[in-house]
Amino acid sequence: MQAYLNGQYLDKSSAMISVDDRGFVFGDGIYEVYRAVDGELFEGARHYQRLLEGVDALRIERPREAGEGQLLAIASRLLRENGHDTGHATVYVEITRGAAPRAHVFPAADTAPTVFVTTYPFKDAAAVRAEGARAITQPDVRWLRCNIKTVQLLPNVLAKQAAAEAGAFEAILIRDDGTVTEGTHSNLFAVLDGEVRTHPATNLILPGITRAVILEIAAELGLTVREVAITEGDLGGCDELFLTGTTTDVMPVTSLDGRLVGTGQPGPIATQLYEALSSRMESLRTVAR
């Protein structure tokens, strides 16, 4: 598999970074995951905007590769060379503050950021979606800047692992005060009292691109949507729960901590939104051809 690292295209198995890389030593970096359809990036401009916002929020010097054209060219070449330019795939981009002798303070100004890009094949969890996914709840112990897409992902790793060990697709995170925030790699929506609700885009959640698209689609479909947090107490009374994300699309949750959600079947709103999202992606495919 080909990758791009700091100006070079090379086999990923040869793509090596310094042990002094601040990504490795401090988790001092950001990342982005794009969805590609037939080599075209879905909502590429929004993902790019979030990537830049992350770089700027961490005050990492914008690297040469952070120009949108440059990044697109890298992504396109990797998708092609990796045979990921037909059908669905993902593009992973990570930018760290670079390699420097270990010290918490930012390194010397001439320290070049590390830029790593690769692509992955994408396999849709269609079978899970057809039945609806199982989820568990986990305490949300993450830091308070979840709105920045950093590689500070250990709490997500541990919660997702707990889900996997429980035979679940995802862990839904709940803050100490009972606020339900999101999944470990997905945003959460609930259908409750006739409304579609999702946590507002504060510091407690990642402002998902798919979340934003789904909010748009829901409005187009005439659904009542409110960006308001649901609480742990609300979970039992939801008609539907569903997850959204770049690799999750729309995923109905039909069982939570072993209890059925709503009817225990994928709900009509999740299904409708998934279909509309898929259409948007497919239209990208048509345009590309």
Place this chain on the structure above:
Amino acid sequence: MQAYLNGQYLDKSSAMISVDDRGFVFGDGIYEVYRAVDGELFEGARHYQRLLEGVDALRIERPREAGEGQLLAIASRLLRENGHDTGHATVYVEITRGAAPRAHVFPAADTAPTVFVTTYPFKDAAAVRAEGARAITQPDVRWLRCNIKTVQLLPNVLAKQAAAEAGAFEAILIRDDGTVTEGTHSNLFAVLDGEVRTHPATNLILPGITRAVILEIAAELGLTVREVAITEGDLGGCDELFLTGTTTDVMPVTSLDGRLVGTGQPGPIATQLYEALSSRMESLRTVAR
């Protein structure tokens, strides 16, 4: 500078890890910093214990090098080869969950953890200590498992950078509810109402080895010590504030957010504790000879 990486001794500039390393991609690893005096590790057994606890807390398979004898042998050799076996130095150890295709869930069981060890020269901040350090306060936005010494250090990086830009030695972190926790790379002690206070060793702070040693020394010296959090409101009324840490030793804070602490001079208790700590380290040196 020599380093140890996954079974090999090599020049640190040649020590490279995979872009798939989970330390780089998820911050999925722990670290430890030892203080060495004349090639001997100060409180080595406690640092080793904490390292093991971190590995176990993250459920990383204990690597071969995680045997205490093995790790000591690696540290000793690096200290010697790097010329850090006379006087003071530090040993840095990092263990991550290894390199594997990117997925939040733990990788296949045969994925070897990454083990990286190197040494650094140590320069005591004696001039700062003589005058007392300046500190600033910063919001504590870290995750809720600060008791594990992981590489989830981005919030620490950002707060320490804010301190440096304010001309301060350290940032003191305060939770939303006003609880004062610790520094970005140090524990915090206060002298207040005739008592020496420090935050209890909960999930909100790192259980510092120097913190534990200082608690012992304070008790030996007959000081009244209480492990209880101070609040933001207490900060103005403290007779002394001081930081402790493996590379910080005991550092009096004489100015906080631009306001004098106590008399604005290093206080008698911080000075007494620093001297006692130094004696302990010096006794290690005598034993080694």
